[in-house]
Amino acid sequence: MTQRRVAMLGGTFDPVHLGHLRSAVELRELLSLDRVHMVAAGVPPLRGEPRVTPEERLELLRLGIGDTPGLVADPRELRRDGPSFSADTLASLRQEYGAEARLVMALGHDAFLRLADWHSPSRLFELAHLVVIDRPDFKAPLPAALVELIRGREVDGVETLFEAPSGGLLRVALPTRMAISATDVRHRLASGATVRYLLPESVEERIYERKLYLVQ
Structure with missing residues (x-):
């Protein structure tokens, strides 16, 4: 029996942009996933930046995903009280x-x-595999605590990773690297600069319709 393959891709999605969505699509293809849960974080870690409500971020995420096969806008962290820990x-x-x-x-x-x-x-590995989207330009050594945490967990291929339900680590390079920053998108919106081709059209339309992010 073939077991289902499911991924969690978390983020503030403040707002969701084409880089987020393209990464989710390429992860699904690369790992042959049945579903990618794009989990909107309840409380953005950013400070001093224009923000919208969690519900509005979730709505934009749903609009951005649209009918894309296998992608799900997941609200579970918004419905949970207290800090949203990835392990939970x-x-x-x-x-x-x-x-x-x-x-x-x-x-x-x-x-x-x-x-x-x-x-x-360590609980993350008890519950799931970790897949790291590599940065080809990063050459510095990993922190010592991280080296100890991942010791013996790294595998070199998708099928090896999925021999077990959890516990492994795989680093991947995605085919399309879209250097889009949500911070830059917010700054462009607040300054009146165009965000065309950075966001899905449906997301861009809703932002202007609701006047989100438009005030410094």
């Missing part, structure tokens, strides 16, 4: 899909470098 979100997904499902948490290289400082980082 993975535990919820694990309960939903069962003990044998192949569950993945995908994260970017910058987040990966800080992984040892996360809440219960």
Whole structure:
């Protein structure tokens, strides 16, 4: 029996842009995933920046995804009280899909470098595999605590990773690297500069319709 392959791709999506969405599509293709849960974080870590409500970010995410096969705008962190720890979100997904499902948490290289400082980082591997979207321009050595955390976990291919439900680490390079920053998008919106071709048209239209992000 072939087990389901499911990924969690978290973010503030403030707002969702084409880089987020293209990465999700390419992850799904590369890992042959059944579903990618794009999980909107409840509280953005940014300060001093223009913000919209979590509900509005989720609505923009849903608009951006549209009818894209296999992508889901997941509200579970917005519905949970208290801090939104990734381990708790993975535990919820694990309960939903069962003990044998192949569950993945995908994260970017910058987040990966800080992984040892996360809440219960070892629990992440108990619940899921980690797939790191590599930065080809990054050559510096990994922090010592991170090296210890991932010791013996790294594999060199997708099928090897999915021999077990969880516990592995795979680094991948996605074919399309869209250097789009949500921070830059917000600054462009606030300054009146165009964001055409940075956002899905439906997201751009809703932002202007609701006058989101348009005030410094």
